[in-house]
Amino acid sequence: MRNPLPPLGWLRTFEAAARHLSFTGAARDLNMTQSAVSQQIKSLEGYLGQPLFHRRPRALELTEAGITYLPVVREAFRTLVRGTQAVTGQQENTVQVQCNITFSVNWLAPRLPSFRALHPDVHLNIFTELWEPREMAEGAAVEIRYSLRPADTVRTELLRSDHYYPVCAPDYPVTLETLQQQPLYDCSNLLSNWASWAED
Template identity: 85%
Template sequence: MQKQLPPLGWLRTFEAAARHLSFTAAARDLNMTQSAVSQQIKSLEAYLGQPLFLRRPRALELTGAGISYLPVVREAFRTLLRGTRAVTGAQQNAVQVQCNITFAVNWLAPRLPMFQAEHPSVQLNIFTELWEPREMAEGAAVEIRFSLRPSDTVRTELLRSDHYYPVCAPGYEVSLDTLQRTPLYDCSNLLSNWQNWIEDQGLIWEKPPITYSTTYLVSLSVAMAGGGLCLTHDTIARDLIDEGRLVAPFEYRAVVPEAYYLLLSPQAEESPGAIAFAEWVRREIAKTFSG
């Protein structure tokens, strides 16, 4: 049988390249060089006697053979994973969770003791991202994703739509008249931004300087320190406002184009811990905003 199968490493490289449609991203995932990934794919294609990818100038596409082969390879890895866990006695309720770092710190972490009290046998491994990933991380069972367009490759459901608005430290003096002379902070590359919030109210936007960061954690921290105003949304700021660490000085709140989605990988259906965690997230999100 071994002589009829390609090396396992080649198959793993193929799965990563197909998941990202990028040799560079696959190399980053696998801690390999891009040339090593390319060479392994060529070796696998030679072994199979047909191409798996179409090499476009700036992108990869799966060929018909690649499209057919990918689910077979993925299912084989899932079978190996289940069998290995059974043999080694690995904890069946260990759940890998993926989410962005601000959600993890501001919403998830303060509530984790409640989940652990309800499900003491479930071990969570939490992986955080700064930017929205193209796909779920390898091995992740559950993901909470803040996105315009959720994934269409796994089971996806809307978790929460939100509103965004400025916040600052209690006692910080600001008005709409002085707003554009106030230090402003924001998370970069989002549609819920200062320009849209101001223009939605029919105000003139004079493009004042704004300090951007790759995560809301930075701008929220500056605002809490009294350094100015930052934009935020309810999911990551509600607790900070309830605790009196931030205030919302203006009434207007705009709809966030992005939303929070709950993503479940195929292996989540076979994991009682993943199912329990997903149900707990749904319940806690609803409870947080039921008032």
């Protein structure tokens, strides 16, 4: 009878590869070769019977199965950490950070080596989402998100400003007079209707 759980090492490798969206980044984190990371991911995918990543020319992309599986794996590891700390009585100086995956890859990840050099005793747990989370994850001390206005209930600090503007195809038949009758698609849900654009 097959073990109902895949090897823990495969799951650890999957989490690292999903966090970096890169086998190379996962290999660097885990002190493994890229080929070893790739082989473990293939083994896990074979065990699950479906792919977890789309292999793109320049990067990885999670499949639907990968998107579903990733938070389950991360929560399992968090449970193991909490249980181990409860048994040993040890508490790490750990800060949990939550942000969307695009910000994590393009802004946060390149700055992590500098942070570790300045704060070698601080361990960061970074939880990423494809889109902006509706609420902070349990245990998260810091959340980085796109927002038009800071919330009054938490301490906030501006990291950088960005520019939003609506776009359409060059030949799309729209005028200023008919603009508000046009559909508006906003993946970030920050400015999801034309009235929001009028206010800002």
